[in-house]
Amino acid sequence: MIIIFLGPPGAGKGTQCKVLVERYRMNHLSSGDCLRRERRNNTELGQQAQSYMDKGQLVPDELIVAMMMKEIEKTGVGAGVVLDGFPRTLGQAHELDRLLERAGKNIDAVINLQVDDNELELRITGRRSCSGCGAAYHIVFNTPRQENICDKCGQALVQRSDDTAEIVKNRIATYHKQTAPLVDFYQKKNILKNLEGNAAIEKITANLCRMMDEMITV
Numbered sequence: 001m002i003i004i005f006l007g008p009p010g011a012g013k014g015t016q017c018k019v020l021v022e023r024y025r026m027n028h029l030s031s032g033d034c035l036r037r038e039r040r041n042n043t044e045l046g047q048q049a050q051s052y053m054d055k056g057q058l059v060p061d062e063l064i065v066a067m068m069m070k071e072i073e074k075t076g077v078g079a080g081v082v083l084d085g086f087p088r089t090l091g092q093a094h095e096l097d098r099l100l101e102r103a104g105k106n107i108d109a110v111i112n113l114q115v116d117d118n119e120l121e122l123r124i125t126g127r128r129s130c131s132g133c134g135a136a137y138h139i140v141f142n143t144p145r146q147e148n149i150c151d152k153c154g155q156a157l158v159q160r161s162d163d164t165a166e167i168v169k170n171r172i173a174t175y176h177k178q179t180a181p182l183v184d185f186y187q188k189k190n191i192l193k194n195l196e197g198n199a200a201i202e203k204i205t206a207n208l209c210r211m212m213d214e215m216i217t218v
């Protein structure tokens with residue numbers, strides 16, 4: 001099964017993707033996590049991506065597509081994969097279609113997590129991410145058991161450098177301009193499933209699982 005998780009920055013894509021990994025044994029490929037790994041390893045791609053990420057802009061398609069094609073091929077599309085944050089432009093979506101066509105595979109569903117802009121700012125500026133495993137917490141909505149320590153791996157929680165109020169505004173504007181057109185693109189292909197995201201994490205998870213169970217039993 002191939003699932004794309006679409007949604008604005010801070011909508012909760014990463015948070016809900018963890019459910020697909022744990023409950024449905026899917027592989028999770030997050031383009032943002034891949035880029036942050038490249039940055040930590042100080043690779044050429046990481047250095048090239050940094051200036052775009054720090055401004056809340058998208059990394060150019062040619063860099064992202066090359067990176068994600070490698071990641072997808074490494075993971076394989078046979079076992080079940082959820083793509084989080086990719087594709088994010090129509091150009092990326094066409095490249096993904098080409099890759100899947102060559103592999104004889106289809107996208108099963110595009111889950112569009114819908115959240116209001118003012119809620120996104122609250123979620124992102126309050127996010128704290130684990131410096132070890134990348135798990136996301138929130139200072140109000142999703143706190144760790146021990147302050148500033150990851151429940152899962154015990155590493156320190158940090159604020160992502162692009163989670164400041166100013167950069168968040170740019171990320172949201174970038175989403176509306178360059179990524180929102182994908183909603184229409186996948187709607188026309190009849191594979192778009194809207195998921196209400198202005199709710200508590202557990203409620204969204206319950207609705208997501210219902211959606212997944214329906215897809216699996218069809």
Ligand code: AP5
Pocket residue numbers: 007008009010011012013014015016031032033035052053054056057058059060064084085086087088089092123124126127128136137138139141142162171197198199200201204
């Ligand atoms: P990326 O890392 O993909 O960031 P993003 O899309 O902006 O998404 P986030 O990771 O910020 O949010 P999320 O939706 O996963 O939310 P989360 O679950 O953490 O990309 C970063 C940058 O990399 C981009 O700006 C771009 O430069 C570059 N990039 C990446 N992919 C690219 C591509 N394909 N092309 C070009 N450039 C690319 O939740 C957020 C917070 O809210 C957390 O604190 C969480 O605990 C909390 N929360 C979650 N759900 C709820 C809820 N229901 N109620 C209350 N709080 C909640």
